[in-house]
Amino acid sequence: MELLIKNGAVFDPKNGIKGDKTDISIKDGKIVSNVSSKATVIDAGGRLVMAGGVDAHSHIAGAKVNVGRMMRPEDTRSGISPRTKITRPCTGYTVPNVYAMGYRYAQMGYTTVFEAAQAIMKARHTHEELEEIPIIDKGALTLFGSNWPTMDFVREKNMDKLAAYVAWGLLASRGFGVKCVNPGGGEMWGFGKNVTGIDDVVPVFDVTPKEIIVSLMKVNEMLGLPHSVHLHCNNLGNPGNYKTTLASMELANQVKASKDRQVMHVTHLLFNSWGGTNWGDFESKADEVANYLNNHDNVTGDMGQMIFGSATTMTADGPKQYANAKLLHAKWSNGDVELEDASGVVPIYYVKQISVHAIMWAIGLELALLTKDPYKMLLTTDHPNGGPFVNYSEVIALLMSNKKRQEEIKTVHEAVHAKNKLPGLDRELDFSEIAIMTRAGTAKVLGLLDTKGHLGVGADADISIYDIKPDQIDPSVEHAKIKSAFSNAAYTIKGGQVVVKDGQITATPLGRTYWVDAKVPEEHHTEMMKDIVKKFKNYYSIQLANYMVQDEYVTHPQVIKTGAIPVEVN
Amino acid sequence: MTVITDALCPFCGCVCDDLTIVVENNKITDIKNACKLGAAKIMGHHRIEAPMMRADKKSDFKEVSYEEAINEAAQILFKSKRPLMFGWASALCEVHKKGILLAEEVGAIIDNTATVCHAPSTLAVHEKGLPTATLGQIKNRSDVVVFWGSNPVHAHPRHMGRYSVFAKGFFQEKGRKGRKVIVVDVRKTETAGMADEFVQVQQGSDYLVISALRAILSGHADVVPESVGGISKEQLVKLVDTLKAAKFGSIFFGMGLTQSISRYKNIDNAISLITELNAFTKYVISPMRGHYNVTGFGQVCSWETGFATAVDFARGAPYYNPGETAANDVLLRKETDAAMIIAGDAGAHFPADSVRHLARIPVVQIDPYWNATTEVSNVVIPVAICGVEVEGTAYRMDGVSLRMRKMIEPTLPTDVEVLERITERVRELRGE
Amino acid sequence: MTLNAILITGRTINQGATIENKTSPDYQEATALCELNSKDIGILGIKPGNQISVKTDHGEVVVKIKENNGNPDGMAFIPMGPWANAVVDPDTKGCGMPGFKGIKAEIKPTDNKILSMKELIARYK
């Protein structure tokens, strides 16, 4: 199967292409240097062409997403569309069903999405859902930050065993990377408590969040994992937490990267860049956080942009979610996972005229505008915490148009003038910068830049064409057109197949699931397993033999092999 | 002889995964670690051996081929204007997926056995969410354990031993001795007999009692009368003190709450109590789910349709509203004009009026066993037993997903095969 | 003698152990019964093992009486199944769940025979 995209205005930052008319040749799902005359031709007609979108942090599958659906039938009934000859029925806005997840991402021109958190013990569930999300490639980050084995090995300062545990945990969960959520806090939530910063000691386990973060970064690099540690900081969602965030970021200096990427990715920074001491003096510290990123190359972040309206907060940060539910008088689900982590789900409605919400909204945009290098600040809404991913086009339009921002600022609570820098920021991102925040940068942060996020030869043939002619549009003024175009791709091509045309789904192939098979020396594995066997015998409620995700749950795997020991060739 | 270790039990929502099964010549000859319920199911019973059909429900069945039975099943569903596809709890998630697809294609209502069990709990979750935990969390931490309207000694025989009462855990090294066990029920059950404290509530008064506990907990004991639901105020105040004194408390509730007056509002109220207790100490609440994979149907149906059960596909898009779209709602209104009952026994577990309507309409049954639904069926398609002869996914009562083992080779087709063939045939009838 | 009782239904271990074997005598033995405390059985003037008729607004069924002194006075328990469901309240109360617990029942000794599962369901055809 050959395909040729002609006359596209291509933005491919990795390969230095900035709107040039470049033909793209596709064969057998990959981008190649040329194709035969038999290739099907798509005439882009001068329209915007980018690599398929890549999302490094979105809650699309697994236990807590399904809890969100179960507790929110009022959300499910919005966004309902019946089945068609090609598609299954779609439901939901903040917590869509699996089919809507795949279709809606594809309709926006996205082709790769990573689920941001799975507990190992519930990973089978995550994969059951991932297997039913059509079209997109996907993967899931595995939680390690409050796992008993993690804390035991950190306390013992035994990095070999910790590395072996992380490798085994990734295999057990068919996970792609190391997620660390409110490290230590998950365990303390087991008795209804929390840590308040990175230096608190977790009782009984006798470790601090700082030690957990540093140790996980070390073993992440020992194992040479494609992605870095993916950190949800302690103290998330509390006024004044930017200090914890900065202190956490500084920990990155203690570890050297094993490859050309950050050693720490701090996620949904919107929720971690807060000043003040309470809701009364709450203010933005996005400038401090952005400033840190501007001066350091070993940490990256993503926005977690907030969207006004309905959202469903869901996170492994159990104590935060209880606090949220109490604050909002909202319904609350909690999901402790024995020996591993916690989670919580709480619906929220972000209101323009609530000062805290308005300030939060502005923080997300400030982070993107104040961080100079877009490779360091990815576009996310922490779906569906900040808002549903279908609103990425709104965020893109806001970032590309100061005019749109100023129009919006007029409609939100006046607090943004005193508490945020946003009203004075006139930076407008260009198509290349947007392509980085949604493609090249995300792929680089994930460690997938060889095949994802660009349009060079050898890349996956994941391509989006948007109905904008970059040389004929002024995004600053015509932001409505920008938003409309990025909402519904003219074409989305996934693995060389046209899956969306004019915003409509045309095919629903099943994408691949990325996971990492990291090798460690056999003796480290054996030593580590002695501890694991004990934990199963005494503390887990299931048998070790029934713990690991079986091959049946990952039918289209894309395995990335890494290891602490050199991998022999042939 | 083959010995299968760490096998999973396909009976109740505990899904115990530590069974040892001995197989000789494709027959299970011994089981270790299973309770009476699990052993009875796994050791096996009389099975339906071949597909059967009859036009008149008062006449005897005639054996037919699978092809004939599947064709007839497809015809019935294809012709129906208001089909109901009910059951699913004794089947694996792989079966649920095929069932939901078929329901979509024929515009059916799909509902599962939770409708007469814990569907009200889901309605309560819509109102208040569900602060819960995996069972190991309770085993390791819980020092106060409450069973409210549930009777694990009968319904979940290994629950107390494996997870909640006698089990020893990391922070609960002493097992039973380290835990305070409270049973709230309308009668002194065997579970109550094993408790440290039995709180006897008047039938139907659970809602009032929970409200009283919430009032006391929130510092408003003054508005609580001297006796609520047959329990003295003094005992209620003491109970609140006991609950508050926990380091990690857990409440397990059963059909005593879901089926009594106030229905799901009992659970709604109990969830609020738990949420409010979290202001003092850690608390979780968990439904004692019945069938081993009734939880799984809710999971699959939620991620595929957005709704946990009682989904009406009449208009091609999911619509959900128990009270309107649940199995008994449409049967009692005599709206259903054809039914498929699979892996659940509506004939035995629905009220008489619902079964009367089933007796009036074409019914297709897919099940390994002859049961009360067989008596009102026109087409009966026997299948292999999920979790014994078929491997696949089940969700334990706490939402932990597990892979059930195949213990012996099946001699009959699986549910998945039968549903796939019916779906293919329906497509043919539609001219696709 | 007649006993006015509140009827509840629910699981028992014997009902559960025979649930996949509903045509068997064991299932009937485990399920076609009604538990009352000894005082209430005394009011009826009969002994455990005797037959009683349980009548509600929704139907009538004959089952065997069984002693359970955990029941408070005036509480009748029939294990879930076709016999119990012959007399439960079908109203789903706007939420899909019939009334399996808390049904007013009138209980009397009877000589009528206990119907088998098949006979019971045959009445609905």
Next chain:
Amino acid sequence: MQTVTIRPMKEIKISVEGENISPDKFGGKTEKEIQSLVAWMGNQKTTIGDLFSVKVEGSGPAADTKIVLEGDFSRVKRIGEGMTAGLILINGNVDMHLGAKMSGGKISVKGNVDSWAGREMKGGELIIEGNAAYYLGAGYRGESCGMRGGKITVMGNALDFVGEHMCGGEIIVNGNTGILPGLSNNGGKIVIGGNTSRPGSEMSKGTIIVNGKVEEMIPVFKLEGDEAVDAVTYKKYTGDVVVGGKGILYVK
């Protein structure tokens, strides 16, 4: 002024989705146009013309449209759903979701209505001369607000969950109600002429007046003493104290 009279042509056993039976949908339309409006019956996509005879007299916008339902509509759901203006006169019984989400106009029913009448109603008026079933003026599963505005009057009785999650508006039931009326009332007014049980649980705002007997009180109300409302003396309770509620419950 436009008057549209519709009547079932045969007995309806499987519920029909009647959301198109509304002044907003009928106003200004010809018989033929009305007949061609969709009305799902089970999984069959049919039209109003397939199921009902349609007679149109005059022509006018929604606000000047009167719909008269003759015959048995007890299996027709969602009549008047989302209507903003006009009048529907129903001379018999109707099925569920009558006037759901309506924001204006008036619906008058001679007979009984099934559950969820006036669900999530925002405005307008619903008059039911017979009885109402469950969830009168209530919300949808999981929503925090049921009825927000408008007025519902039931001459007969209503079943459980009257005004569940009500955030505004007024419900008057002249007869008795089932259990838990005004559950989680957040600002509506409910007047019950007859008896009820377990009223006002989790109410944070609003008023419930019971003129008959309250069979069971939920132990979450503070007795404030006697108070006269329109020259009738009631016991006045406030609560639900658990949720810090400012709701008022008057019991005769």
